[in-house]
Amino acid sequence: MSDSSTIIAIVSLAALVFSLYGGASSVAAITSFVRTISANPQVTELFRFIFLGTIVEAGRQVGETMLKFGSSLFVVKAEFGTHDFAYDWVLNYLEHHRVWNESRSFKVVARNAASRPNSSTSASLGSTDGHPDAIYEPAPLTASFFRWRGYWISVNKSVAGYAHYDTGEEIGGTLSISIWSRKRQILDEFVRAARQFYIDSKVLPRRVEREEPSGALLTAVFPQGDLAHDWMLAYLRSANALGGTMDFTISTKQSDLGWGNGPKDTVRYMPAHDTKQRFLFENPRTGRSTWLQVVATPGQRNWNSHTESGGSIAIILHSSDKAVLADLIETAHQKYLQNGVSTVTVHLTDNRGEWAKTITKSRRALSTLILPTDIKETIVADARQFLESENWYNQAGIPYRRGYLLYGEPGTGKSTTIHVLAGELGLEIYFISLASPGIDDYSLGKLISDTPSRCILLIEDIDCAFPLRDEEDEDEELILDIDGQLIARNSTPPRSAVTLSGLLNVLDSVSSEEGRLTFATTNHVENLDPALIRAGRMDVKLEYKLADAVQVEQVFKRFYPPADEFMVENHNAKDKDVQSTSRGNLVHPVYTPAEVDAYAAQFAQAVPTGTYSIAHIQGYLLTKKGDPAGAMGGIHQWLKSHEEEKREIAELRQKRRAEKALRLRLARERADAAAVKQHIANSDVVEETTDLIDLF
């Protein structure tokens, strides 16, 4: 059928339909109209063009379908969603291969390159000018081709859902790759290579939310107040966990634990609350690395005890292997034991009887504590075992608490022992002096209930509270009026407002059954009430004596540790005055360990055993810093002058005591005389005498 006859047929058909509704006259009009336009060659041409177009389009669609079918046999395709780790592997790998290098279409962002997880295509415009870098990213919808191991691969990055405001990381969107090969395993190889490259290059992974369900992640929460929380904190500090964060809280408070800095720094950097730190956990057992994400949630601050509770550290492990989590906890524990706790925190009270101040002291090594035999190891083991035996105490129905009484001469190491122990066990010290103003039965109870469960409660000089009433204190001063009447007693040490029953109540209270170690120290154990020191309240009693020869020798050696390498190298010079070196600000001659040992032995022989405290000896040695020969040479003179000093003090004391006794006697005599006078004045005898006198 010719084109024109087709048109005539179509139009006639339309005319027929129209005639059914429009009538015969209309049909005739339309038929004549169709005839007229079909005679027009331009109209005929137009209809021919439409017809041909329809055929071409149908052919194209058939061809495309066949091409798709054909290419599925020769091309392997894969799609990666931005919300998955596989996306990060592939994107990182593609960027490394500079796939977008030849591109003409970019998205440019201004950002600090260090904060970008995937920024290898960044074009640095200079980061030293105080402005962020420009980072070139492939524009979405740009297809790129590159060759990989002999295969052509095309890459297409679809429009991202949106970019995270803080990090610039894209959320939503996809990345599709097509590998021009019939072999499926090329895709496997490509993904494996991208994954391995990602692991090796250790790029910062993107952040993930804790709530995000993912079979690729493990989440563990460490609640504040639990020991494992402290282990993790110690690990985060040592691993410089702030490496991946841009959000900090800065503190100059010594009590705040910085995560990325040593304890000696004056300014501490801490992660801003609720931000996510990412860093690599190097597993010492397997030698492999796993990315961690850390979220620290602060707890509620108790302004009385200056403690925090209810917070947590959440760890998201970029691994689904639970053994990695176990390894992480073990590593953190080891780190905590090695050097995690480098300071000891001590809480002090104010004069209103409240926890007011916190100070930190450097941790003291166990080796610096000099006690006879193995007392220190025993006490550390005892406390450690107690802390690990909560279940046992609960099962046995025994209150979970332990009391230690350290008694003996001043300066023999009682306080030092507690300091060392706190460092060893990673516990904080809550220090109460019963003689402090503001401490009475009520405030004592409140203070103790405000302490956390795992801590050391230190009650120093506990005897201040309970001097025996029937024994007169030798330093007591009686204040009498002019008539010898007793006005007041003035005595040292000061009396405490705490009563014995108040203290016993506090020690026995339910709140003190939560794994707390109570330490009491005294120089006068004989003054303590037996009820206070009975087992159950004071379970371990340790006597501290004045130094014996072994201890004296050890203190000496501690003062003059072995020479460092520099000193040893120079030791062979003949003239000791010439080969001096400096330790701190002191310039002193150099001595070998053997020489120091010999001086130490002589020194220990010279000091009479059981006569001086370590604090005393330390005081003398401090005047001979870096000079063991001088220390040895001067000891006899020091002992002599010390003995003289002691004798003088004893004589003075004796004199004062005699004077006091005399004053007391005179005062009593005066008081007796005054009493006699008064009695006479009031008595009938006097009245009668007076009457008699009056009579005369």
Ligand SMILES: Nc1ncnc2c1ncn2[C@@H]1O[C@H](COP(=O)(O)OP(=O)(O)OP(=O)(O)O)[C@@H](O)[C@H]1O
């Ligand atoms: N056994 C010891 N080992 C190491 N150092 C000690 C020892 N005894 C005392 N010292 C040193 O002496 C100083 C005082 O010690 P410490 O305060 O522990 O004595 P103390 O027995 O508690 O005295 P006090 O009864 O007067 O409170 C500290 O600086 C400490 O370094």
